[in-house]
Amino acid sequence: MSKMIGKDFIRVLYIDLTSQKADIQERKDLYKYLGGAGVAAKLLEENMKKDVDPLHESQPLIISIGPLSTIFPVVTKAVATFVSPHTGEYGESHAGGRLAMAIRNAGYDAIVITGKAQKPTYLVVTDKNIEFKDARAMWGLDIEETGRVIREREPGPGKRSIIRIGKAGENLVTYSCVNVDTYRHFGRLGIGAVFGSKNLKAIMIMGEEDLPIASLKEYFKTYQEIYKKVTQTDAMAKYHELGTPMNIKVLNSINSLPTKNLLQSNFEYADDISGETFAEKNLVRKVSCVGCPIGCIHIGQFRREFDKGYEYESIAVSYDHELIYALGSLLGIKTTDEVLQIIDEVELAGLDAISTGVVLAWATEALKKGLISREDTLADLEFGNTMEYVKAIDNIAERVNEFYYTIGKGLKEAVKKYGGEEFALLYGGNEMAGYHTGYAFALGQTVGARHSHLDNAGYSYDQSAKELKDEEIIDYVINEEKERAVLTSLCICLFARKVYDRATILKALNVIGINWTNDDLTRLANDVFFTKLKIKKELGYSLENYKFPKRIFETPTMWGKMDEERLNRLLKMYIERVEKEYEDWSRGK
């Protein structure tokens, strides 16, 4: 049966790991949510269990793509939703790689996974089959080995996506990630633990589904127009050249680079770990997600001496701004090779890079201040001490003692037991991203639906504003998050947000038979924004009585030190505004 693009339903594959059964439904009612974040949020809303542990087997895991996925340039993402074991409420994560292409080619728009396998399992989902395969021998293998084993056992090289967890996910660390095709990730909020709790080691997806094109000429013309904008304007060139690592020097020069657990906002060794230095010393190639001609994935290589007698190995890992910050400046690491070494350890264990770095930075200070002891850390955690951090990362993944077990639940839990909340860099319960730019960033990551800097990119407003005005900050944070709800429901990579303005989005949709208007997109933006809020409320989320960590007020941003009273006031203003809009939206339904 051929699956026409532009059909009026969302084709959902339901997989239950307990019964090892699957079901397929054509959901006309979900069509108005288009795909990606929209569809995934709705599916989470209807399948999640309130008042039940996030890692309970009845909880769902959803992955969704959109109608433009893979067939237009830079529409590369898949969106996952789940109940986050890290924050206890709404969990959402985005990943590129080959996943969206594979799901599309298998003939599905969304996948819902529930239940728990009796024993470690990996799923194989193709256009012709759904298999539950024995993964017992893979349990305990790192990300790389797991990928290799599946690659060798299963057919379809070049056309498949393999997503998998490492030890951290198996051990239910609440900030464990799911690796997607080696260089990309569902990174934050603990989706790795959701997999682990279901005894799900990996999923391989591929397909040869017949996907005929309705009107080739119009489609290809629009494809080429967008392709040209992507490759020939400077809208995206920076992502290919140095990539996001160019941010290190920029943020450092304006005192916004979080350094040594935010004791400083610039780093005396910033030039030594800048994007420029990485490119000069370590960059060996660039890779793309499928369907993107830019190639923003920067692979850095370093030599590691593993034994006396000139014994070397070479390691290649992908690096980005967030990693150079969290596993670099935040830990006081002074050379590119050392940063890559720490990244490699985090990758193999299957941990979220940002949260891991922030947790380690906190632990470094907590150790110095005597809140925890050397018996707890089993390592001499000190800023700049790479090998000790490498040890600690393994300890987190393996949860070797009570201390590591506790910090394996994130700083939210760690400070309950050990104190040190003043210097625990948390925003909305999630560890801080790499920008200490000002009020818009601080507010933005706190209130963002998935507590990510990418929810609304507050750091963008902080940098380009001539003056920081309260009303403007609120306006910006809300409107930007709503616009991104459209982009992420269409699974468009946010790097192409300038290419995919409203007009371009509508053109692409129309050319494949989805005749939406600008008003439809605005309606979608609001629906998705407020559906996420509804889910958060149902899961017990509230920002009442929220306290920001003291450290963020002690270290200057590019606008000088932030004032706690003002930030609290901004938060209050935001909540009032959004609650009122939420009321209106709820009544309007």
Next chain:
Amino acid sequence: MKIGVEVNNFFSRYGSRIGKMEIEIDQNTNVEKLLENLNIPKDKVGFVIVNQKRVDFDYVLSENDSVYITPYATGG
């Protein structure tokens, strides 16, 4: 008078002068003029940092100032 300038490599695509350099400028040259001299498009500039402080385009430069010209930091 002499000043030290570093221009982020990002600007090479506009044909700007990039990298670290010492240049001669006239008295009363402001930042805007400097950008013109270096062929850096104003609208692509994020920040101009002089002696480690952010300045506006109308800032007038002094002898031995240390200038860094950079674009904005964007999402990752």
Next chain:
Amino acid sequence: MPKVLRADNMNKCLGCFTCMLTCAAVNHNNHNLAKSSIKVKTRGGLQSKFAATICVACKEPACAEVCPTNALVKRPGGGVKLIEEKCIACEKCVSACIVGSIHMDYDRKIPIVCKHCGACVRMCPHNCLSMEEVSE
């Protein structure tokens, strides 16, 4: 002079698969890159470099030799042209191609054979592919 496809710069390949998406769309009217003639994959996991499986435009194409119904005809410059009406989907050409360039389209019951049309070359963002002029 006729031209044939070359994939001489695969070291630069980003793995974006735009070539495959283009071939599938333009030559087979399909969004699934499983229909593409050019096939890009890694040499062994994503840590290794990419390789392209393409029609190397044999002057003496083995696929045409084994075709029992003359559905594959030599084209000037090398390679073959598929005459769909004559194809009986016996699949002998698939195994005859030593570099693995031919695979079956089971929806249309024909082999997918490179036309050396150059669409993939035009769309590659990183100059990995080219069209080379060759003698007849």
